[in-house]
Amino acid sequence: MSVRKNFPILKTKINGHDLVYFDNAATTQKPQAMIDALSEFYQKYNANVHRSLNPLADLATQKYEKTRQAVADFLSAQKNEIIFTRNTTEGINLVAKTFARSFLKSGDVVLLSVAEHHSNIVPWLQLKKEIGIELAYLPIDKNGYLDIEQFKIMLTDKVKFISIQAASNVLGSIHDYQTILKLAKAKNITTLLDAAQIVSHVGLDVKELACDFLVFSAHKMFGPTGVGVIYGRKELLQMMPAFLGGGDMIEQVLKDNFTTNAIPHKFEAGTPNIADVVAFQSSLEFLQNLTWENIQKEEKELTDYLWQEMQKLDFIDIYGKNLLNKHLPIISFNLKNAHAHDVAEILGEQGIIVRAGQHCTQVLHDTLGVSATVRASLAFYNTKKEIDILIKALKEIYQKFKV
Template identity: 45%
Template sequence: MLNQSAIIRQFPILQQKINGQALVYLDNGATVQKPQRVIDAIANYYSTTNSNVHRGIHTLSQNATIAMEKAREKVKAYINAKKPKEINFTYGTTDAINLVATGFTSLLQKGDEIIITEIEHHSNIVPWQILAQRTGAEIKYIPLTLEGKLDLDKYKSLLTDKTKMVAVNHVSNALGIVNPVKEIIDLAHEKKAWVLVDGAQAVAQMKVDVQELDVDFYAFSGHKMYGPTGTGILYGKEEILKQMSPYRGGGEMIETVEMKASTYADLPFKFEAGTPNICGNIVLAEAIDFMLDIGMENISGHKKSLVTLAEEKLAELPEVEIYSPNMPKSGAISFNLKLNGVHPSDVGMILDKQGIAVRTGHHCCQPIMARLGILGTVRASFAVYNTAEDVDKLVAGVKKAITFLR
């Protein structure tokens, strides 16, 4: 059982009041707050280590390089990749997905097929649409049932010998649903297609083993796992990364440069042009240690219990409609009020006046909202520092919103 008081004390931002009320932060699907040890690690880097990496023989540069490569090793172990060179530092999940989509420009041709899903964040839709426009490939998608499930029978019928890439999220940022990614990966591999999994909402909530999944690419962001913003990871199998074209050109990613042509560095530097977010990449290791110290099973169980509790208590209110009730979820719940003329933002603003931070709108998932026939939802998403009392405050806040908006 988690020591909630001890965990909460590690997050200085949670000690403040919003609109005169104690802060109840339930917008963790967008970004989580940072523990003091992560904040201290940022200050320590700039106070003691700040220097550019991989390019200097002086002590500070070497210290920074060693620290960043240790962080790469930490990420490798965290997701159980085979080699450090399969871990590419990016600026977030969006950047990582764009890296793959751009790198596949030379690997796809007209008539090839890309399968995405109706439950995706825009960041796992738009880059593939751009790739299709560049190459002449065709986009297909796995539809979403009204219950929130991906239609796997339809997926099986979509897979052909022309399928080259399948892209799916591990956990839906809009609905909190955990998707059957292992089954999706295995079916794609039967057709010799590659698979990219958007793990932005998963890596801080559950143990992820990329070798067990046998996934080809796995992308995630540091800021959703108690680390700094502007950090991210693309895991990719070595043999596939070697086939891809670089995403960006510049320093660090080259082997030789001549005026007529250049050759590229080995992995992972081939995809890490320019000065990286050195501080953020190094501090990401501290964020991982924070989670490991608590235990991923403890974190996963805690978040699931809060989602279950929130769903049960909100379901008791006849004015509340919960989306995808009783589906396997991790970390988030989406709902609306069944009151005429009430927009999710109306609910969000009333909750904010009570110190409760939630996310409202389409959550960068317009196809999901179109499928459900709504403009958006109210989303409450949980982190390790949230408590059952936070759920009670959310429900009380929703009751006030119902009274005010009725």
């Protein structure tokens, strides 16, 4: 895809080999337009936001708020329903430690799934310790998708909050999150959708989805690190308490009391990550110019080719299935006789960047009965030729480890 030329890092060489970047589920690479916007901010507009009445601060504030509007448009939300955080992890923690801590009580059930990232398990385990909520884990079916039939059974009156991923960072499965959110809404259960993996592959419309909270990280969608997003339904954001206390989140501070600012500022204490938020706007523009249609066409071809070629390797165990055109360009696997870490290290020496380990999903790995996997995760700027390079390298590694 000619879009590759927009990503300068893709020209990098590692040990004399062309970089084959297959770790997009960990973080995506950045288009030149975003890199330029970041440096332009520091060269031309650097000032603090929402504080001073001077032309430079005005400009910085306008640019910062322009990104908020762009994110709101991207999700079909209202501008004051968008909160900037550092990442998805902080977004889930904020919701657990403000909304859930205030409105859930001992014995209430929070429904997660066995496929969740640690960032969507640990905050709930912390809350369980703190206020005595109970956790229930939705299983995956034999193909690696959240089990909807089980979900219907588990949706008892004790379930008061559902926090699930839209897609798995390990199995690549795009779950039927629409049905889960719809059934939850019918029972008036509050929901959070972890969109960290899906957000760079599928358009999301929060009005259509009817979710209460949705979180993601800019760095997984061709944006800068250090910027996360929470979409929260206005009525909920208004009723939940602030997260951190400090500047910008207050209306008044008295010696023995304070009142909070309006949303979304109530949740953005202190100087935010201004430059990265500003630069993120150009990543959104970049994605929108590409169009979902083109991105999905390119990614489907890559996903199908990757699966087809991997399945020809009889010395490999693959986790999950590429079903119903509902799959991200992600595949997790193990080579017989070789540890995942060794495989990733040897591939890395040849410039092929994959991830090995548990990918922050120990519960899922326990469920799969494996201690670690190798994960290749692609984006639209990858190519079939790069997939061929991976396949050839895996064959060579297998020969080396064969007993």
